[in-house]
Amino acid sequence: MSVNVESAHDDAATIDVRPLSETIGAEIRDVDLSTELAPSTLDAVHRAWLDHSVVVLRNQHLEDADLVRFSKHFGELDFGPNMAWQPESDREHPEVFVISNVLENGKPIGFLGDTEVDWHTDLCHTVLPPKASTLHAREIPSDGSGNTGYMNMYALLEALPDDLRRRVDGLQLKHEDAHTLQGEVRFGLSEADLTDLENAPGPVHPLVRTHPETGRKCLYLGRQWNGEHRATFVMGMTRADSDALLDEIWAIARREESVWYHKWQVGDFVMWDNRCVMHRRGPFSSAMRRIMHRTQIRDTEKPV
Ligand SMILES: [Fe+2]
Numbered sequence: 001m002s003v004n005v006e007s008a009h010d011d012a013a014t015i016d017v018r019p020l021s022e023t024i025g026a027e028i029r030d031v032d033l034s035t036e037l038a039p040s041t042l043d044a045v046h047r048a049w050l051d052h053s054v055v056v057l058r059n060q061h062l063e064d065a066d067l068v069r070f071s072k073h074f075g076e077l078d079f080g081p082n083m084a085w086q087p088e089s090d091r092e093h094p095e096v097f098v099i100s101n102v103l104e105n106g107k108p109i110g111f112l113g114d115t116e117v118d119w120h121t122d123l124c125h126t127v128l129p130p131k132a133s134t135l136h137a138r139e140i141p142s143d144g145s146g147n148t149g150y151m152n153m154y155a156l157l158e159a160l161p162d163d164l165r166r167r168v169d170g171l172q173l174k175h176e177d178a179h180t181l182q183g184e185v186r187f188g189l190s191e192a193d194l195t196d197l198e199n200a201p202g203p204v205h206p207l208v209r210t211h212p213e214t215g216r217k218c219l220y221l222g223r224q225w226n227g228e229h230r231a232t233f234v235m236g237m238t239r240a241d242s243d244a245l246l247d248e249i250w251a252i253a254r255r256e257e258s259v260w261y262h263k264w265q266v267g268d269f270v271m272w273d274n275r276c277v278m279h280r281r282g283p284f285s286s287a288m289r290r291i292m293h294r295t296q297i298r299d300t301e302k303p304v
Helices: 039-052 064-072 153-159 162-168 239-253
Strands: 002-006 012-019 026-029 054-057 097-100 117-120 132-139 148-152 172-175 204-206 208-210 217-219 232-234 259-262 269-273 277-281 291-297
Touching: 012 039, 026 039, 039 054, 039 269, 054 259, 064 132, 064 291, 148 153, 153 217, 153 239, 162 239, 204 208, 232 239, 269 277
Parallel strands: 026 054
Antiparallel strands: 002 012, 012 026, 054 269, 097 291, 117 277, 132 269, 132 291, 148 259, 148 277, 172 204, 172 232, 208 217
């Protein structure tokens, strides 16, 4: 499918956009992110990203400077976390997060290791979660493991039965922030009292949000670990009612009817829309090297 975009720059760019599934994701061909792109091409990429929520560009040979330059077209970038042993001055591009299981001299070069990472939206436990995340594949397991699933949260909302959809409208969800995606207590924080999530530290976001650019409504569920929604709570409900409601929604989410899995190749660049997408990563063998470089694009407004 070709998308013709009338840009604000008086010219139109045609890029080759091919949907990767019926529900989410598209591959953009014949765009080289290592070059400075014309404004009209950037507009077309932006349009494809809004339309498909996840875009994939294969065979991209990107230095960190290229990754940062392209990402900055979509907004300001967060700085990646520093490895505890790594001097800040060692980082030429602090906007780049290294996601890897590789050890060098016995020390990890990046975050997340080789474990499975359950369904989540990046940094939903912060007041202003990023609007987008990108990944560039430097090394991937040769056996095809460690794929990333993407879930269309517009489609998930539409998939709810009418009664359930009516019940979720207007609800607010607490996103407890004391735990990592693996359910570990974050450094410097204390164990939140999981029997009182309403008063646990963390922001409150709407369970159904309106995407600020597309104007479409989608579910904003946050995250789970080990298949449990222990980090979220429906404000104003009893714990039992909140758990029961979230159980209903997650049971539908876990049918994975609005999901597509990206099978990584070296050189793949993927950018997803954190406002309307959840993602998860499958496990892979610790004997396999996986190195991804990532950026995180700030949003300018809270979920509403
Ligand atoms: Fe993530």
